[in-house]
Amino acid sequence: xxxxxxxxxxxxxxxxxxxxxxxxxxxxxxxxxxxxxxxxxxxxxxxxxxxxxxxxxxxxxxxxxxxxxxxxxxxxxxxxxxxxxxxxxxxxxxxxxxxxxxxxxxxxxxxxxxxxxxxxxxxxxxxxxxxxxxxxxxxxxxxxxxxxxxxxxxxxxxxxxxxxxxxxxxxxxxxxxxxxxxxxxxxxxxxxxxxxxxxxxxxxxxxxxxxxxxxxxxxxxxxxxxxxxxxxxxxxxxxxxxxxxxxxxxxxxxxxxxxxxxxxxxxxxxxxxxxxxxxxxxxxxxxxxxxxxxxxxxxxxxxxxxxxxxxxxxxxxxxxxxxxxxxxxxxxxxxxxxxxxxxxxxxxxxxxxxxxxxxxxxxxxxxxxxxxxxxxxxxxxxxxxxxxxxxxxxxxxxxxxxxxxxxxxxxxxxxxxxxxxxxxxxxxxxxxxxx
Numbered sequence: 001x002x003x004x005x006x007x008x009x010x011x012x013x014x015x016x017x018x019x020x021x022x023x024x025x026x027x028x029x030x031x032x033x034x035x036x037x038x039x040x041x042x043x044x045x046x047x048x049x050x051x052x053x054x055x056x057x058x059x060x061x062x063x064x065x066x067x068x069x070x071x072x073x074x075x076x077x078x079x080x081x082x083x084x085x086x087x088x089x090x091x092x093x094x095x096x097x098x099x100x101x102x103x104x105x106x107x108x109x110x111x112x113x114x115x116x117x118x119x120x121x122x123x124x125x126x127x128x129x130x131x132x133x134x135x136x137x138x139x140x141x142x143x144x145x146x147x148x149x150x151x152x153x154x155x156x157x158x159x160x161x162x163x164x165x166x167x168x169x170x171x172x173x174x175x176x177x178x179x180x181x182x183x184x185x186x187x188x189x190x191x192x193x194x195x196x197x198x199x200x201x202x203x204x205x206x207x208x209x210x211x212x213x214x215x216x217x218x219x220x221x222x223x224x225x226x227x228x229x230x231x232x233x234x235x236x237x238x239x240x241x242x243x244x245x246x247x248x249x250x251x252x253x254x255x256x257x258x259x260x261x262x263x264x265x266x267x268x269x270x271x272x273x274x275x276x277x278x279x280x281x282x283x284x285x286x287x288x289x290x291x292x293x294x295x296x297x298x299x300x301x302x303x304x305x306x307x308x309x310x311x312x313x314x315x316x317x318x319x320x321x322x323x324x325x326x327x328x329x330x331x332x333x334x335x336x337x338x339x340x341x342x343x344x345x346x347x348x349x350x351x352x353x354x355x356x357x358x359x360x361x362x363x364x365x366x367x368x369x370x371x372x373x374x375x376x377x378x379x380x381x382x383x384x385x386x387x388x389x390x391x392x393x394x395x396x397x398x399x400x401x402x403x404x405x406x407x408x409x410x411x412x413x414x415x416x417x418x419x420x421x422x423x424x425x426x427x428x429x430x431x432x433x434x435x
Contacts, residue, residue, distance in 0.1 A: 013354030037125040040185030053172040068112025068435035079197040082226025082256035094160030106163030107360035109329035162333025173421035187414040196223025210242035219408035220248025226256035327354040355388040358396035
């Protein structure tokens with residue numbers, strides 16, 4: 001694919017025009033806009049990275065496939081949260097191929113056997129359609145199951161398809177996904193360690209996990225609590241001592257408490273300088289969230305167990321939380337996540353994508369965060385957006401790619417290359433495949 005200036009690319013391929021202050025460019029130097037600011041340009045990688053879109057024909061979906069994955073480990077190594085533990089990690093991958101040979105991949109969250117059944121229902125609705133038609137097909141899906149609603153594994157399946165289509169679009173144009181969905185604001189993301197799980201493994205207790213997290217230059221760490229106030233305080237105290245006074249400490253209750261207990265917990269752990277409490281209440285208790293937020297001395301975060309923009313509208317419009325956490329493989333993909341972010345920013349709320357799954361989902365979150373504008377503090381935000389980095393035993397995150405995602409000085413680096421910028425290790429995919 002020939003290199004195109006960004007305005008020409010947008011005008012020709014997407015139909016956007018009249019962008020005030022836009023300067024075209026043919027090299028990788030920073031572009032000066034009409035407002036006087038310089039910004040990173042999109043990167044066009046050239047046809048050698050992808051089959052590319054040829055001619056003026058609209059690329060259509062020739063093939064869709066689903067791969068169910070599982071990484072299982074010994075039951076005695078199980079780890080978990082307030083609601084219980086487990087000894088396997090599961091997920092799915094959706095692959096799309098266009099009639100011009102361009103491919104894309106996306107991750108679906110959750111039990112792959114369930115997701116596969118939804119995929120079989122959705123596949124014929126997408127085959128033969130333009131790769132740009134996701135919104136229209138999604139509307140047909142919602143209409144077809146009107147009386148059942150959209151959520152959980154169906155939404156997860158839609159997410160896998162949606163991200164795969166974005167990956168194919170970006171690969172076809174020879175640019176990164178972040179360039180298509182808002183522009184690349186940064187290529188480095190401060191990470192916080194997602195760790196501190198409940199575990200019966202004597203070699204994997206909280207003190208071991210916190211020592212590991214503290215040995216890396218992460219912005220902070222998130223631990224699991226939610227099994228009683230006394231236990232919460234003990235765990236938070238140990239974690240704060242391990243991290244020291246300067247790193248952020250976040251806690252995750254996974255929806256295990258009622259309003260009164262969550263408020264008691266917040267007051268008990270406040271002295272340990274907690275950055276946020278994640279999911280203190282079950283996801284459907286919107287009234288409880290609003291009441292708790294009005295009284296809690298600690299900021300509240302949620303979104304992992306909310307699956308549609310309508311769920312998030314209730315959280316956001318109800319002023320239920322301070323930090324909005326869409327999980328891209330769980331909310332229906334990049335398209336729905338962008339709708340959620342628009343709602344959050346309109347209400348002046350922070351956004352911190354939830355990341356829990358495999359390597360493809362983590363790469364997707366990198367591109368999403370790269371395109372996320374800093375708001376309302378555009379130059380020196382007091383709390384820069386962080387990326388969750390799962391430190392659990394999960395080979396679907398560490399072994400699935402030809403080139404693993406890079407960590408550098410406590411930051412996750414944006415993958416290089418068109419689309420998601422990643423390639424699957426096909427031998428590894430087959431090793432973990434279960435359906």
